[in-house]
Amino acid sequence: MRALVTGATGAPGMAIARALLARGHRVRAFSPRPGDPAAARLIELGVEVNHGSADDPRAIARAAAGVDAVFAMGSPIEGGLAAAEAEVRRGLAAAEAARAAGGAHLVYTSVASADRCTGIPYFEGKAAVERQITALGVPCTILAPVYLMENLLAPAALHGLRRGVYAAPLPPGCPLQQIAADDVGRFAALVLERRCDFLGRRIELASDELTGADAVSALSRVAGREIRYAEVPLAEVRARSEELAAMFRWLARGGYGVDLGALHAAYPEVGWRRFEGWAREHLSGALTRAVA
Template identity: 50%
Template sequence: MLTIAVTGATGAQGGATARALLAAGHRVRALTRDPAAPAAAALGRLGADVRRADFDDRPSLDAALAGADSLFAVTTPFGTDTATEVRQGRNLLDAAADARLGHVVLTSAAHADRRTGIPHYDSKAEIERHLATTGIPWTVVAPAAFMDNFTTGWTLEGLRENTFAWPMPGDRPLTLIPAEDIGAFAALALVCRAEFTGRRIDIASDELTAVGIAEVLAGVTGLPVGHHEVPLAQVRTHSHDLAAMFGYFGTTGLDVDVSALRRAHPEVGWHTFAGWAAAQDWPGLLAAPAHAS
């Protein structure tokens, strides 16, 4: 039984990883800035050891990591900026190195190592490079686009008008993954350390075109949903970072070998987009008040 510290434990990726590890019988330290948050309390009820940790508070990181075997590390620029993400990522990894952890699994982004020019991919690449200098045995798990994002923001707003509003051409494929599969794969990498150490792995569960996504959403919602390509100029007024990302998706694309991943690691239980979408509470989601993504 391993003791694994999980950052971002109240978020999508960290929460999914923590739950997968707990289900496999491992000790989980759920690290969060707010141990009183409902998501933290829910993990505590599942058996996690919930501890306060702040990326900008090095003593809190040192205390949270002391005596742990491994770390699941996740960083984000959203809510802050990419410079803050890099600084916080370095702080976390330096604390992990000083704690002499046996393994760090860092979640990044598919293609972040390919000089995409997408700001929040480039910040993740910088954190990856720092990880390689720490001397800690490492694995980088790099997910494709999140299926979970289709239950928020633009997608819900569009579905309320029978439209899948998405800033990509209808015939361009996009590789996708739900947080649950990211957590399952990260947990596998943490538990099977010898198999995954020193590897950087782009991961995805399914691949569909924007038109194909719209067809699935039409089927699960019962709405006459059609794809509408949102102009990148419109996205740019909201976020230059996201506009760069969608521009990359619509041209170069995220080529992840989904079939090879399914063959190599069937224990992850990879979801198809149709299977994932069918499990969502669309009536509840669509009835909720609209809000910006």
């Protein structure tokens, strides 16, 4: 089958492209930046990369011509109202492209709990896209993942881990549901291949749930040395981004509510990753190279 992945240069989009390729599907990606190193990696994997503005419905429609599904990846968090408005524009552009492609299956990546009126601009932008996609009447599925494990691959987080510190703006005993990008990719492949099972559905996705204390225990085992937890004051987060601060306040009050047991039992073929296994694969090098 043939699929278009918009936003394929981000971690979830890249994971979806890899999962589809691994199962023998043809993948076309839409990237706004020619020369982007991530786009070059997609080309190396065998992805056909189309360039153009994510705000241009005609460019996305051209890229979607002849595909069976359009996987619309949203923008990352941060940016406030402007980013939320861009999210709506780009989500609708992808929906229109799927409709122009003759009934292609639109798979929109939202965020878990976006339908719960959280007041977080990032979540509210996703919710607005979900509502407008539904109103358009295109064949669609909404995938709503929780907090990405890949957030620990950000340079600042990696620097802290090398110094033996896992820092987060949550109390150490606060549970946080997380997902590995590869699990998003494998679930997306199921949606492509089992269209009839997923049409019209909204599915929240999570791989694991653990507290900060649980996380540093797992990271310490992977590192073979002590990794300590440091709670970042919310005021420090707010100084950088009110939107991020709002999200972490909400997470500290309970946050996501995915039923992991039911989800994993219903879709065991995804091979859901536990946080420690993910860390062994992605962080072992950084954790074992301590810095002063």
